[in-house]
Amino acid sequence: MELLKIYEEAIKKAVIDLYHKPFEGSLSFQKTRKEFEGEITLVTFPLLKISEKNPENTGADIGNYLQEKTLLVKKYNVVKGFLNISVADAMWLRCFSDILKEESYGLSQPQSTGRSIMIEYPSPNTNKPLHLGHLRNVFLGASLSEILKACGHKVVHTCLYNDRGTNISKSMLAWKLFGNNETPNSTHKKGDHFVGHFYVEYANAYKKEIEELKKQGLSEEDAEKKSVLAQQVNELTVLWEKNDVETRTLWKKMNTWFYEGIEQTYTTLNLKVDKTYYESDVYHLGKETVHEGLQKNIFYKKEDGSVWIDLTKEGLDHKLVLRSNGTSVYITQDIATANEKDNDFNIDTSIYVVGNEQDYHFKVLFLILKKLGKKYADNLYHLSYGMVELPSGKMKSREGTVVDADDLISDMIDSAKNTTTELGKTEGLSEVEAQQLFKMIGLGALRYFILKVDPKKKMLFDPAESIDFNGHTAPFIQYTHARIQSVLRKAALTTNEIKKTNINTDYPLHQKETELIHLISDFKNVLQEAAQAYSPALIANYVYEVAKLYNQFYHELSVLNAENEDQKNFRIQLSCQCALTIKQAMKLLCIEVPERM
């Protein structure tokens, strides 16, 4: 039984014995603030109606009762409406002993809930490489998958490629105009960067064209209409839809380049997709659903043939679902993909990891699906995360103000290498081991930097300031893990042996030891909260607390040179469990921890 439950029941019994009236509902507990003695604190205000006494006396009554009638309390003190309880050492040791017995405390058996969850990310366009914004998307999606798996759910990872349409046509056109039959091989460029280069080329040429037209006296709007490049892009899109062989061949070629490039990035990021969807496969399927909706009078047709839905009753707008020329728009394809996913998998919940700039879009999408009577519509969830901003504001691919994902990753690994080498931590490592360590630290720092922020909030990245390796960072946590491993190596015991050793429950605990047990026991709750809130940030902040507290313990008390065998054994067990907690929590963030660094 969980510690807090034991105290809750004991206090409820105390209330009945003392005041002859039961307290309904759950008691209000919190962690004792560090300026007061104790570990758990009961807020007594809600009990005053029953006790009919002031907060101080109520707290004293209960504290006194617990100390005299139970073995739960070592000491207590009352400050205003707060009863601070120092939990008896034996209780902490029992709690810790229970944790040790579990192979992986806090985690559920794989697929034990029978629930399956689909999670879609990062779903990029195929016309440009990934940037920092995509990294937030990937890190969130990947971490969330781990968190949900750890809670016993089955997780299916899907990815949708927006592989056709205007954006891709732009890259294609630029390649035709300025490409000189170059390829990624001939230019020694990574495929996705190669394709992205032409997307930027197009944007530049277009901008130039518009400016020239404006010099001729045209307004911005007229210039955009007059643009030859824009017309050519539209023509390419139409040719594509008409299955024009030349266009399709080029399209396939460029997308293949793109996929070859992005696969490399996925490999670096250890990203594996269970099922890939392509917009080019599904874009036309949505039309059938639109016709279905038209017949049910959920949609309506305008005179020009375009099809709309009226969402004004829901506080939204009229939304186009089919163009007047009969072609589909973004949302039409999303309707189709949602249907496809439902057909392909028997899924309880489906999560879209998409930035909050598309909040409105998903509100509309889910509403439309609901109106269409899709049963799965209630099980869709938009995991909306905030944008990554630069000091100069939002990143824009076309304006070149993006932090490229591949560049950032290799920068991080490089600086991990420099720092590690400077600190002389590569000694005794083989070349392969050293490379693995640099990657572990560099990527870990990057992942952690992003994941520690609440997903819902926008975050700032300043390229001028490199991501830190000290303080509230992954390397600090990784270092703590390595440090513990170093101690355990010297203890010369396996994890198994450590876990099996019996605990002496008479052992008098030191303050830091108590705090560590308390914090470690919280892992289970934190995981549940993180899963419920879809927030890896809760895990990230938690595991930092563990590492920080362990380091304090480490500096204050000696493990291997403890005063007696009981103490030494217990501290080895405590260290071991801290390392396991750190490792498991970091795994939930998709960050590895080293044995040495």
Next chain:
RNA sequence: GGUUCCGUAGCUCAGUUGGAUAGAGCAACAGCCUUCUAAGCUGUGGGUCAUUGGUUCGAAUCCAAUCGGAAUCACCA
């Protein structure tokens, strides 16, 4: 203009369903390696929780207004 979100230390961020004197890291300054890994530990300084009002035993947290910022409202994705 409509809708939605956000404003916490110089900077980046925490702050469970309302709870005690609002916390970390970075940066600055001062200490700690003959002792289990100094990517560490200890200490100092730093705040009108945007502003005003309301709800109550009690508000950074809930409500309203104001100020400031962002996103979105495309026959783009």
